[in-house]
Amino acid sequence: NAGVTQTPKFQVLKTGQSMTLQCAQDMNHNSMYWYRQDPGMGLRLIYYSASEGTTDKGEVPNGYNVSRLNKREFSLRLESAAPSQTSVYFCASSVATTGTGTTQYFGPGTRLLVL
Amino acid sequence: KNEVEQSPQNLTAQEGEFITINCSYSVGISALHWLQQHPGGGIVSLFMLSSGKKKHGRLIATINIQEKHSSLHITASHPRDSAVYICAVTRNNDMRFGAGTRLTVKP
Numbered sequence: 001n002a003g004v005t006q007t008p009k010f011q012v013l014k015t016g017q018s019m020t021l022q023c024a025q026d027m028n029h030n031s032m033y034w035y036r037q038d039p040g041m042g043l044r045l046i047y048y049s050a051s052e053g054t055t056d057k058g059e060v061p062n063g064y065n066v067s068r069l070n071k072r073e074f075s076l077r078l079e080s081a082a083p084s085q086t087s088v089y090f091c092a093s094s095v096a097t098t099g100t101g102t103t104q105y106f107g108p109g110t111r112l113l114v115l
Numbered sequence: 116k117n118e119v120e121q122s123p124q125n126l127t128a129q130e131g132e133f134i135t136i137n138c139s140y141s142v143g144i145s146a147l148h149w150l151q152q153h154p155g156g157g158i159v160s161l162f163m164l165s166s167g168k169k170k171h172g173r174l175i176a177t178i179n180i181q182e183k184h185s186s187l188h189i190t191a192s193h194p195r196d197s198a199v200y201i202c203a204v205t206r207n208n209d210m211r212f213g214a215g216t217r218l219t220v221k222p
Contacts, residue, residue: 033210042119042201042212050208058209090158097208103148104210106158 023091
């Protein structure tokens with residue numbers, strides 16, 4: 001039982017390049033989330049998927065797109081990376097959406113540097 | 116002003132000391148969470164609570180809904196407790212996080 005896995009662990013991009021961050025969970029959770037974490041700031045929600053087939057914007061969605069490929073997988077895409085997107089990205093999952101106050105399980109994070 | 120404020124930002128303690136980290140929030144919530152972020156970056160959930168008090172080992176979390184305040188206590192602190200402790204609140208389908216408290220416990 002691997003929990004929540006993320007790939008890659010670390011990535012360097014040039015401004016304007018695109019990339020997809022992958023996330024998968026093996027806990028049969030319905031809800032999945034993408035966050036970014038910047039120094040001195042709390043985690044901020046980018047997008048979430050309450051259930052398979054649905055996605056919704058979070059607090060900071062600009063510059064990102066997501067795909068809930070199936071119940072296990074939730075990917076985050078940067079179409080044209082900008083230096084402001086340099087951050088650590090965390091994927092998380094939970095049995096249900098946070099509206100019911102359920103515990104979230106986090107992946108190990110992806111460290112992204114945009115030059 | 117952030118919706119979730121933590122204090123202190125940084126805390127250094129000697130092994131064995133009793134530790135308190137505070138969290139205040141300004142919005143109505145369905146639950147409050149305490150998370151621990153290890154020096155390596157991994158994040159684990161410690162507690163989720165909507166009222167009263169919860170205890171797990173040497174960790175105790177309390178919440179006062181009327182005062183919109185929560186505390187995380189660590190009894191008999193140990194160097195392995197060194198980490199960033201994060202308070203988060205959930206409302207609707209949203210989760211908002213504090214900036215974290217960096218705890219260092221010295222032997």
